[in-house]
Amino acid sequence: MAGNRTFTMIKPDGVESGNIGNILQKITDAGFVIKALKYTRLSEEQAKKFYEVHAERPFYGELVEYMTSGPIIAAILEKDNAVADFRALIGATDPAEAAEGTIRKLYAESKAKNAVHGSDSDENAVIEGEFHFSANEIF
Numbered sequence: 001m002a003g004n005r006t007f008t009m010i011k012p013d014g015v016e017s018g019n020i021g022n023i024l025q026k027i028t029d030a031g032f033v034i035k036a037l038k039y040t041r042l043s044e045e046q047a048k049k050f051y052e053v054h055a056e057r058p059f060y061g062e063l064v065e066y067m068t069s070g071p072i073i074a075a076i077l078e079k080d081n082a083v084a085d086f087r088a089l090i091g092a093t094d095p096a097e098a099a100e101g102t103i104r105k106l107y108a109e110s111k112a113k114n115a116v117h118g119s120d121s122d123e124n125a126v127i128e129g130e131f132h133f134s135a136n137e138i139f
């Protein structure tokens, strides 16, 4: 059975372009309930750990540098079928390929600066949520 939680970040470009409010509005309008929310900035160590799975990719260094370049919003979201529904809401990794009306189509700059993160599995949603939030920060 599909889980009911996912983890997201509004990435530095989404914050820098002034779209925190617009993106959170799209998320809540789509029926997601915010269970945890934080405005923070990733350290290099945190970004390297969070994206460890991409360590061998050619863009890893660029990704870590970008994700530490400014503040982000981190959030845990709840909804039936959360992981798949959220990935549909944000659209393809590359905004040029994202469907009309999706968050990345509306607000992302490029494949690297793609405005938002969404967990790719129920298992990773838990790992990523716990990476950013302690139990007393989740409501």
Ligand code: CMP
Pocket (backbone or CB within 6 Å): 054, 059, 062, 063, 093, 111, 112, 113, 114, 116, 117, 118
């Ligand atoms: P996301 O899917 O949230 O997590 C992995 C991130 O790596 C992805 O978003 C992009 O921000 C980034 N990424 C993926 N592919 C590339 C690429 N070819 N060049 C630069 N960054 C990328």
